[in-house]
Amino acid sequence: MTRIPRHGYPASINVETDINVAAGLKAIARTANRMLERIERSELSREEALDMTLTVAEARCEVDPDAEEFETWEAWVTAMQLGSAQFVMATAPEGSTVTCRIKEKEWHLPATGAQPHVNAYSWIQAFYLAMICRENERLTELARVPVSLLRESGATFDEYIYSWVETLQRFWVGQEDVSTHLVAAVDGTGPDSARHVDQEQMSMVLYPPIILFYRYLRGDHAQFNEALTDAIRWHKSYWSGDDDRAMSSEGYVALGPLAIACLARDKGFPIEVDSEYLPKALLNYAWGDEIDTAFHAQKQRKAPVHSSCRS
Template sequence: MVTRIPRHGYPPSIDVENDIDTAAGLEGLTETVNWQLEEFDSSPDLRARALSTALALANARCEVDPDASQFETWEAWVTAMQVGSAWFAMASRPEGSTVTCRIKEKDRQLPTTGPQPHVNAGSWVTAFYLALVCRDVERLNELARVPVSLLRESGATLDEYIYSWVETLQSFWLGRDDVATHLTAAVDGTGPNSARYADQNEMSLILYPPIILFYRVLRADPAEFNEALVDALNWHKTYWTWDDDRQISNRGFVALGPLAIACLAKERGLPVEVESEYLPKALLDFAWRGEIDT
């Protein structure tokens, strides 16, 4: 039996026709992404903002294309994935050289950077989620080999659980035997009142659910997995309807973490029996397989 969870809409206080011009917003975001990519190799400041902008465009595309059935939507998600992976490719190599990264159907010679503030455990998780959604095995392999010590050198102030979560995903992807140890530490680190730096509301409703979903994937029980997926999407909706500012943010249109783990579940043969605009169908089903040379 399929459970349907509809995506939230705009709050009643917002006059959509007058206050939100979706077409103009998409055009502006597209222009910003293209501009940042033009300067990606030469402007550290723009490069540091490129992932958030590219992901904003990918999410915004799903407002008007909730199933991700349009090529432009798939292109936006692939571009976000390529940008995130490029950050870590650049940071993982010794400074003073270059690394070839493909972004938006162009091979770019990018300068290596060493540790950077934006190359942290939080952005690593985002990059890994994007690579799972795009089923990019090569980039997943590269991300899984990024040293956790490099992420700690970013200087970012983050809760300790996230390093355990990174190590969980890396160990799983590389077939190591310490997945359970790291996963237990990640779960323990996201418990009630555990957040020191993250907002506890975000910890409980956004950061924790992909971890328990991953645990359900490892158990390979379809009923348990789909029950956890329903919970994750309902918590996502609760978080992104908490107030008007969140409710109009394009960041809430897609549940990235649950989507990524659901894509992993499908690749491992688990049925996904939940339908929602938070899980764009074409992304979940990998309907655009092979359409872009990533």
């Protein structure tokens, strides 16, 4: 087992005097809740909801690095629900209303069509979140989102990202040519191809989930764990690279590698990397079925089997 501890705060920061972590977490959670309350009537809230709720989920893992607390799982589920909902809205018939269940409540949301925030990057975030939460039906829904809709967003990305989207879509629904799109995605991450993203971020954050997925498809457990070790080390190196990054909640969890590791773990791969970047309860699906995530179903929270987390 390879142990990779999470990076800490920059040396210039005195945590005891400069940061009140608990208060900061409560503040962003309140902001996310207020945004959610306006989601039916506010276009801005719909645009920002995924980013805000994902920030809450990642920030929860600062104080709960193994995701053992129910509130942490709830935060990840909420981000997953909003990630899925924005694509349900985007693909719904013009003029219609969709009903989505988010945080134990049904919301009546308008069809939006193509929007700047409904783009390839947010699709990948939504897909990763659904993988982590083991939401097979939502993964199937996301796999059916037309790539043309993502291109209509107006957001500017390197071409590799569309190949990566098509790789994941085709894999999930069992279509052919997965390897063709995967090779195109890998080739598109090189310095001669990428034009719209910093090469450091590309090589340390965006590329690793792609090569990790390749190792998953090959089925070699040892090579998969070698690639996972590299992915987590690169993630740590990037997010500890300067003071601003080290303070960002985005660095607390390796989102893409975690999603692929969840896929592999459920397929029987031994996961031989131990790190707060891969929260154990998320990786092991320890809180599975504690929240009914269906769009319309009602379900009460159940008590965990062991301490604060179901095994």
